[in-house]
Amino acid sequence: MAWDFSTNPESQTQLDRMDDVVREEISPLATPDLDREPIALAGTAEQTERRRPRRRRRPAAGVLVVLLCAWALPACGSGAPDQATQEPAVPSQATAAAAPAPQPRGRLAPRATTNHFDGARAFALLRAQVEDYGWRPAGSAPLRRLALRLRALLPRGRFENVPGHPGLRNIVGSVPGRMPAIVVAAHYDVEAVPAGFVGANDGAAGTAAVVTLARAFDRARRPPDARALRFVLFDGEEEPAGCEPFAECGLRGSKAYAKRHAGETRALVLLDYIAERRGLSFPREGGSDAELWGKLRSAARAVGVGRLFPNRTSGAILDDHTPFRQRGVPAIDVIDFDYPQRDTLADNMSAVAQRSIDAVGEAVHRLVTRLRAGR
Numbered sequence: 001m002a003w004d005f006s007t008n009p010e011s012q013t014q015l016d017r018m019d020d021v022v023r024e025e026i027s028p029l030a031t032p033d034l035d036r037e038p039i040a041l042a043g044t045a046e047q048t049e050r051r052r053p054r055r056r057r058r059p060a061a062g063v064l065v066v067l068l069c070a071w072a073l074p075a076c077g078s079g080a081p082d083q084a085t086q087e088p089a090v091p092s093q094a095t096a097a098a099a100p101a102p103q104p105r106g107r108l109a110p111r112a113t114t115n116h117f118d119g120a121r122a123f124a125l126l127r128a129q130v131e132d133y134g135w136r137p138a139g140s141a142p143l144r145r146l147a148l149r150l151r152a153l154l155p156r157g158r159f160e161n162v163p164g165h166p167g168l169r170n171i172v173g174s175v176p177g178r179m180p181a182i183v184v185a186a187h188y189d190v191e192a193v194p195a196g197f198v199g200a201n202d203g204a205a206g207t208a209a210v211v212t213l214a215r216a217f218d219r220a221r222r223p224p225d226a227r228a229l230r231f232v233l234f235d236g237e238e239e240p241a242g243c244e245p246f247a248e249c250g251l252r253g254s255k256a257y258a259k260r261h262a263g264e265t266r267a268l269v270l271l272d273y274i275a276e277r278r279g280l281s282f283p284r285e286g287g288s289d290a291e292l293w294g295k296l297r298s299a300a301r302a303v304g305v306g307r308l309f310p311n312r313t314s315g316a317i318l319d320d321h322t323p324f325r326q327r328g329v330p331a332i333d334v335i336d337f338d339y340p341q342r343d344t345l346a347d348n349m350s351a352v353a354q355r356s357i358d359a360v361g362e363a364v365h366r367l368v369t370r371l372r373a374g375r
């Protein structure tokens, strides 16, 4: 997908943000070993301070304080441990100042308070796409193999050809109900350029979430008069190598699906870039339907992840929801486009987290539950 400058009066803001992204991408420090969560020690000290201001620290923090005092705070002297229990604020600040750990950008996603979405299973499917299939642009042999697996995972899964693009196939799962249907979608192809791009966040994450949601709704009790659900994985979202502009070369699967099914689509919820490990945040994408977005925000609050959906709007983005918008279907693009690894080989497993995909999955599960009940 790409910024949609045609509908965006504040394109300079977008260009500035793109500059930021480029700056971060070329920095070799942009991808620290986030698995180790290096700010955990500082966080522990602060929590201890807030919850138990005058009590003894947990052993690990106490040991840390001793170590810090030994080499960083000569004034601590031999009385350091006792002093630490009396005055927790001092060693806590010292921890933050002296710790050599790299500063990761942003926080981890909040933990959802519901468990309708199987985050572990979704993350395993994300990983399987990346690790079992690797670079898998539209039309490639690995993507065609992946498509067979995805079709088998989707309830009532079937292929739909993409007219004019031989070899490309959308994959459609469904849960029966009243028409027109609620559609939850993502693209399952990845960038053709750069070679070797695996798209953990851009491609695999949305795909994994759509499949996981489909399976959850297929198993769940269906309320009377519920709307039909469609779970659609678009092929050919990314443009072929060397083809421009994006608006004409990309979005191949979604254009085909919208052309054929817009009339039977009540609303579209598109998932893209939803698993960024840290700093996950979804301002309303400028082209997303405001009313539907409001429902997503209240769904997110209801499951405890409202913080991920701040009350502001970003520029419009050309993405698989665009062909639906153009046909008058209310559509939203759940996308965190402020992703330093975007369109680079660093969009790999180190850049994504189960917690992130789970938080979004729970919020979207809640939203779809409401939408299909007609509320």
Ligand SMILES: [Zn+2]
Residues within 6 Å of the ligand: 001, 187, 202, 203, 237, 272, 273
């Ligand atoms: Zn994408």
